[in-house]
Amino acid sequence: MDPGSSSPQPARAQPTAPLSFDSLEAMGAIVGEISVDTQNIFDLSDEKENNVLFAAANAIHIRTQTRVIRRQLLFATGERLSKRVIEETERLLRSNRFLYDVSIVPTAYHDGVVDIKVKTRDTWTLEPGVSASRSGGTNKRGVTLRDTNVFGTGVFAGVSRTSDAERTGTEYRISQPHAFDGWTNVDYSLTQLSDGLNRSMSVTRPFYELDARWAAGLTASNDNRINSLYSNGTLANQYRRREDTREGFAGWSAGLMNGWTHRYSLGTTYVKDSYSLEQGLLAPAALPPDQTLVAPFFRYEVVEDEFEQVKNKDLIQRPEYFAMGFQSKLQLGRSLTGLGSTQSLWLYSASAGDGIRFSRGQTVLASATLNGQTGYNFLDRQTLGGSIRFYGNPKDDTLLFSSLTGDTLKDPTGSSQLVLGGDTGLRGYPRNYQSGDRRVLFSIEERVYSDWYPFRLFRVGGAVFYDHGRAWGGPTQSTVNAGWLNDVGFGLRILSARSAFGNVLHIDLAFPLNRDPGIKSVQFLVQTKVTL
Secondary structure (H helix, E strand, C coil): CCCCCCCCCCCCCCCCCCCCHHHHHHCCCEEEEEEEEEECCCCCCCCCCCCHHHHHHHHHCCCCCHHHHHCCCCCCCCCECCHHHHHHHHHHHHCCCCEEEEEEEEEEEECCEEEEEEEEEECECEEEEEEEEEECCEEEEEEEEEECCHHHCCCEEEEEEEECCCCEEEEEEEEEEEECCCCEEEEEEEEEECCEEEEEEEEEECCCCCCCCEEEEEEEEEEEEEEEEEECCEEEEEEEEEEEEEEEEEEEEEEEECCEEEEEEEEEEEEEEEEECCCCCCCCCCCCCCEEEEEEEEEEEEEECCEEEEECCCCCCCEEEEECCCEEEEEEEECCHHHCCCCCCEEEEEEEEEEEECHHHCEEEEEEEEEEEECCHHHCEEEEEEEEEEEECCCCCEEEEEEEEEEEEECCCCCCCEEECCCCCCCCCCCCCEEECEEEEEEEEEEEECCCCHHHCEEEEEEEEEEEEEEECCCCCCCCCCCCEEEEEEEEEEEECCECCCCEEEEEEEEECCCCCCCCCCEEEEEEECCC
């Protein structure tokens, strides 16, 4: 029938038995009507959530606009149904922090056409408040007013003020992740620091899906602050660093083919680093040399289409997605003096990751990164890092987790270092307790996930843990208690389930097993992290 006809359409036949997207795809179904149902924060039809407080929260919350959800759908009316595309759409929708839950289901099937319903439930996105955390023997405080979903548009806007051991700062930020065509991210931030200023802006259309055919972007940032280096957990020297960066790129891909996506990009990057002494601060023996690099580059990326939805891994009672397929990105650039560079250097970066499944639900996720520049011996720099995460012996309420991370740093200028302490994973020791150009950390935890759901707002869990690690080598290596360090501890994990800023609150007691008299026998840590 002519879609422009005003004749009444026959009602869709409701399936007598639930249809799966597997069977619908096998039958060659075409996508018909797509309905979007954006639900409020709390389900008042559920007697456990039907109370005055939750009703009031729903009343003052502005629900996500249906157009915001529609613009993120990877399927459209008239297209042949693909289960893979449905699953990727759900994965992309769940990455929005303003959504608590997402479901995509078939609702009716008739004459080869299937109607689909997309149902979402919001989180509470307005966050006014104060925060405090403690790690490595130092405190961090903050005051925040931000909204991840301004007027239900998906726009982020916020202002926050933080104070830690090194500086205080006030950040103003606004971001529209679905501008223009729905996939372009426009982001601007300004941070006024007690020791400087940071400003950044970007307009980027990424390869937002596996079958995306092109990408492009422009980014710029300016950072001006005091750079601090540590030795034996205490401040060794400070100087001012100014860094200006710019990048523009354009990319192309043939899309998803046989389970793999290959992407190619060309662009140019500009980096200018300058250093100066600051009156009243402990100066280094020599400043790093100023440097300007202008480098055209080529970037190649490959992604395997293999993702797994899991639960009770890094979050509590919330769906998560593990990238189980191989993923890698390589970039090679050449800075040229003819374009304004101070030296002609090769600039390179690489990253790779993969997942492995074992019997009985055991999973290993491995990743590695490499960044550097070469071509002039005194300015040759390189960082190499890797991690292995193991999730084993899963049960309904417990999980054995372990991780091994390692880093190496080559920097003849002495402008950077690797540090290890209470704020970087070695929980029983002070902040920046060890430093050097090599670092290794092993952690093992027994995680506990409970069904306790206080006030229908929080998920509660816990962990007992052991950490073993060391940072050493280079001109800034530690000399006090410089060997391998160990700690044990336990703590609570609390997930704010209905908030868009629902990170996991860690409350830990950690006990150093080998310590010098200058540190405490018990470390108390309160931190907010994105994972358990």
